[in-house]
Structures are given as C-alpha cells and as structure tokens.
Amino acid sequence: MMDLSAHPQPAEEASEQEGAEGALTGTEIIDLMLSVLSDGLDHPELWTQIPAFALLVPDFPQRLATRLDHERGERERLSLCLILAVTQAAAGMPHEMVAHLQPLAVGHSQSPLVQGALFHIHGLADPDNPKYRLEGKICPAPFVQLDVLERSTHQCCASWLQTSAGDLSVSDADAVWNSENAQAVRASVHDGSYRHCNKMACPKIQADDLAPAFEAARWSDAWRAIVEGALTALPTGPETVNLAYDRTCNLSCPSCRTEKWAADEETRVRFDEMQQRAILPLLKNARTVFVTGSGDPFASKNFRRLMTQLDAENYPDLRFQIMTNAMLFTPKQWEAFPTLHGRVKTMKISIDAATGPTHELLRRGARWPVMLENMAYAGKLRAAGLIEHVELVFTVQSENYREMGDAVTLMDQVGASGIYFARITNWGTFDDAGYARKAVFLPGHVEHGDFLTAMQDARLRRPEVILGDLHAFIDTPIEEHRSFAA
Numbered sequence: 135m136m137d138l139s140a141h142p143q144p145a146e147e148a149s150e151q152e153g154a155e156g157a158l159t160g161t162e163i164i165d166l167m168l169s170v171l172s173d174g175l176d177h178p179e180l181w182t183q184i185p186a187f188a189l190l191v192p193d194f195p196q197r198l199a200t201r202l203d204h205e206r207g208e209r210e211r212l213s214l215c216l217i218l219a220v221t222q223a224a225a226g227m228p229h230e231m232v233a234h235l236q237p238l239a240v241g242h243s244q245s246p247l248v249q250g251a252l253f254h255i256h257g258l259a260d261p262d263n264p265k266y267r268l269e270g271k272i273c274p275a276p277f278v279q280l281d282v283l284e285r286s287t288h289q290c291c292a293s294w295l296q297t298s299a300g301d302l303s304v305s306d307a308d309a310v311w312n313s314e315n316a317q318a319v320r321a322s323v324h325d326g327s328y329r330h331c332n333k334m335a336c337p338k339i340q341a342d343d344l345a346p347a348f349e350a351a352r353w354s355d356a357w358r359a360i361v362e363g364a365l366t367a368l369p370t371g372p373e374t375v376n377l378a379y380d381r382t383c384n385l386s387c388p389s390c391r392t393e394k395w396a397a398d399e400e401t402r403v404r405f406d407e408m409q410q411r412a413i414l415p416l417l418k419n420a421r422t423v424f425v426t427g428s429g430d431p432f433a434s435k436n437f438r439r440l441m442t443q444l445d446a447e448n449y450p451d452l453r454f455q456i457m458t459n460a461m462l463f464t465p466k467q468w469e470a471f472p473t474l475h476g477r478v479k480t481m482k483i484s485i486d487a488a489t490g491p492t493h494e495l496l497r498r499g500a501r502w503p504v505m506l507e508n509m510a511y512a513g514k515l516r517a518a519g520l521i522e523h524v525e526l527v528f529t530v531q532s533e534n535y536r537e538m539g540d541a542v543t544l545m546d547q548v549g550a551s552g553i554y555f556a557r558i559t560n561w562g563t564f565d566d567a568g569y570a571r572k573a574v575f576l577p578g579h580v581e582h583g584d585f586l587t588a589m590q591d592a593r594l595r596r597p598e599v600i601l602g603d604l605h606a607f608i609d610t611p612i613e614e615h616r617s618f619a620a
C-alpha cells in the first residue's frame with residue numbers, strides 16, 4: 135500500500151507551494167487516498183491519518199465536497215463520502231457522522247470499506263472501548279478455517295470475509311489454502327488492519343472476542359510460530375472445513391432466497407467430483423466439518439452422500455457440526471446416518487421465532503408442529519449423549535425481535551443447550567428499503583427503541599445465550615460465554 139505519511143508538508147507550506155516540486159497538492163492527496171481505497175477494502179491506517187491531512191490541506195472538507203460534486207465514478211464517490219465523514223467525525227462530530235452514514239451502511243452492508251469506515255467512526259464516538267483497537271489481537275479463523283462455496287473459498291464466514299482464497303472446483307486444496315489472497319487475509323490479522331473483514335458484522339470484533347497476540351502465542355507450538363514469525367503460509371491444512379457449496383434446501387426463507395432451489399443433475403455431478411477429488415482429502419486432517427451454511431444437509435443428495443462417507447474408521451478425529459432447519463430431522467433420518475452417531479459436536483437448528491405464525495412466515499415452507507417435534511427429538515439425542523450440543527439459531531429482524539426472550543424459554547423446553555442470536559444481513563433478497571424495514575437494530579429504524587427494550591430481557595443474559603453481533607445492545611455486562619463453534 136502507498137504510504138501517505140511519506141508525503142506531508144506543513145499546512146502553510148502546502149498552501150503556498152501547491153504543485154511545487156516534492157510537495158503534494160490537495161488534489162494529489164485526495165487522488166492518493168482514492169487510489170488506496172480503490173481495492174474496496176478497509177484502510178484503518180488511512181482513517182487515522184485523516185486529521186493530519188485535514189491540517190495539511192487548507193479547506194480539506196470543502197475540497198472533498200467540491201470534488202464529490204464533480205465526481206461521476208460511483209466507487210470514487212463512495213470513497214469521497216467516507217473520507218468526508220471520517221474527516222468530520224475526527225473534527226468532533228462522530229455521532230452525527232454515524233447517523234449520516236446510515237443509508238450508505240444499509241446499502242453497503244457487506245462492504246469491508248464502508249463498514250470499516252463506520253467502525254472507525256464508532257471508535258471515535260466511544261474512544262475508551264477496547265473493541266475498536268484491533269492491533270495486537272489475533273483472530274484464529276483465517277489460520278484454521280476454510281469455507282467452501284460453489285466457486286470460491288473463504289477463511290471465515292463469507293458474509294463477513296468476502297475475499298476468496300480460491301476455487302476448489304478447479305484448484306487443489308493446498309494451492310487454495312496458501313494462495314496469495316489467503317496469505318493477504320492472514321497478513322491483515324498480523325498487521326491489525328483486518329482490512330478484509332466486515333467489522334460491523336463480525337461477531338468476534340463486535341464482542342471484543344479476539345485474543346491478544348501474546349495469549350495466542352501460548353495456545354500451541356504451531357501458534358507460537360504463527361504469531362512470532364507473522365506466518366502467512368501454513369504447513370498444515372484447515373482444522374475446520376465448512377461445506378457451503380450446495381444451496382439445495384427444502385425451504386425458501388425470505389431472508390435467504392426468493393424461491394425454492396435444488397441442484398440439477400449436472401450440478402450434482404460437479405459437486406460430487408469436487409467432493410471426491412478435493413473435499414475428502416481436505417477432511418483427512420480436519421477436526422471439524424460443518425454441514426452446512428448454504429442449504430440443508432438433509433435435503434442435499436451431495437451432502438447426504440458425503441456424510442455417509444465420513445465414517446469413524448477413516449476419519450477418526452473428525453467431528454460434525456450440523457446446521458439445519460430441522461424440518462427433515464426425524465428419527466428415521468437419524469437412523470439413516472450412523473456416521474453421525476456420537477460424532478456430532480453441535481447440531482444448530484435455525485428457528486428465527488418462538489411462535490408458529492412467525493416461524494412459518496420467516497421460514498417459508500416450514501411447519502411449526504413438526505419443528506417442535508424434531509427439536510425435542512434432537513434434545514433427546516443430546517440427553518442420550520449422541521449429540522454433544524444442540525444450539526438454536528435466531529436471525530433477528532423486525533418480525534421476530536419481540537420473541538427473543540421466549541426463544542430462550544423454548545431452548546429449555548426442547549432440551550437444547552444454547553441459543554445464538556445474530557442480525558439479519560442483506561443476502562441480496564431485499565432491496566435497500568426492504569432491508570431497512572427489517573434492520574430493527576439500526577438506530578434509524580422506527581421500532582429501534584422497542585428493540586432496545588426487548589434486548590434488556592433478563593433471559594438474554596443467561597450464559598447459554600450467545601449474542602454475536604447484538605452484544606452491544608445489552609446495557610450491562612453479561613457473563614462471559616463462547617459459541618460452541620469457537
């Protein structure tokens with residue numbers, strides 16, 4: 135990255151000598167900033183230098199505003215808006231700038247650049263909050279995890295980390311695991327920029343749940359080597375493999391898709407080729423396989439075949455994390471998968487509601503009485519020791535936030551061991567206005583006050599409750615807890 139700090143001139147000098155040899159004009163400084171931001175990633179080192187540039191360039195905010203008036207390029211306009219907002223936030227208006235950026239934040243909910251600028255401004259508004267200081271903290275995910283999508287792979291959940299490490303349908307596992315992009319993501323952890331991460335959406339960042347580097351160095355010899363050597367290329371493959379390439383599902387939840395989808399024959403053959411060639415070898419060294427964040431494990435022929443292939447004899451160290459809508463999770467199905475028995479670390483069951491009408495509205499195609507029965511069956515398997523944890527999952531949105539507390543009670547009733555709450559994000563199924571209506575956790579939402587009240591329900595403070603990216607809405611500190619998936 136270009137080092138902007140190499141160029142500063144004193145303010146008066148810059149104003150008098152604009153264009154003089156060796157000095158940068160205000161226009162050139164703004165051009166440099168735009169070129170730095172053109173990769174669409176976050177650049178916290180630029181945000182922190184903005185006050186210095188505001189001193190250096192006379193009338194900096196006005197220049198930015200004028201440039202914005204004349205700029206036609208969409209990407210450049212976005213960057214100019216962010217630079218202007220950070221400039222004004224740094225000049226003493228962080229709260230106003232958080233509000234000002236809300237429409238942009240909604241329209242670019244998955245952009246690491248926009249969410250990173252917003253994160254920086256939130257940090258200016260709350261300077262004593264340690265969650266806004268990422269330098270010297272380690273997120274383990276990019277060093278241990280690989281999420282496999284249909285044409286890309288990600289070292290974390292793809293909705294928080296969009297950068298792809300490569301395409302397993304055409305590349306070998308080793309080439310992907312240590313690709314240039316994979317190493318760039320790890321480098322951004324080491325340098326503390328986390329520039330590839332969606333900082334406002336990431337639950338670990340929002341919960342200030344990243345380990346100090348000195349602590350990470352003590353986890354194992356391998357981690358000591360990673361931290362002390364700032365390693366980006368790794369000698370061993372991922373510990374956790376998340377299979378998320380098949381979107382086949384028996385439901386069509388509006389948050390996830392606009393219509394029901396199942397892989398056709400040609401796609402199934404392609405997935406099967408990738409499974410046999412790249413996925414099975416990748417899983418030989420893994421300790422956890424996650425099936426699935428993309429569709430439903432019990433609706434997908436590919437995932438069903440893979441689950442039966444992953445037997446204890448050939449994969450003795452492997453444990454399953456199953457994520458399902460549970461509509462197909464009947465005793466008969468459980469019996470069809472002996473490879474799962476006693477080897478499921480966590481079974482995540484998405485509910486998004488604590489009542490039938492809300493569930494059937496948000497989980498299109500589901501039936502609440504069947505869900506109640508199947509959840510209770512999972513609870514029984516947990517009680518029998520055949521599944522270690524059963525975790526309910528609740529994606530918070532305007533239609534269901536009032537049921538959050540009751541969902542904790544439901545967790546007890548069905549014998550689950552935990553419940554995870556997280557914000558709905560826009561997966562492309564809503565237009566901006568539609569998503570804004572759903573996003574009750576955003577300050578501008580008409581029901582935001584009621585949402586804040588719902589968040590203070592005492593049941594949400596129980597240790598079995600994992601609040602992910604909703605943590606900040608709890609008024610007082612809650613007991614320390616970790617996701618079972620951690």
Ligand SMILES: C[S@@+](CC[C@H](N)C(=O)[O-])C[C@H]1O[C@@H](n2cnc3c(N)ncnc32)[C@H](O)[C@@H]1O
Pocket residue numbers: 383387389390426427428429430431457458459482483484486527528529557558559560561
């Ligand atoms: C896509 S589903 C795949 C696994 C399984 N079919 C299920 O529903 O649990 C994974 C999780 O994503 C959640 N989800 C769906 N749409 C979402 C959205 N727009 N934003 C955030 N999470 C979403 C679901 O509620 C579910 O908990």
Ligand code: SF4
Pocket residue numbers: 273274275276289290291294295328331332336337338339
């Ligand atoms: S910091 Fe968050 S978004 Fe980034 S890799 Fe870790 S968990 Fe993923």
Ligand code: SF4
Pocket residue numbers: 383384385386387390391427428429430458459484497
């Ligand atoms: S059940 Fe899961 S994969 Fe299926 S549509 Fe709903 S959220 Fe998406």
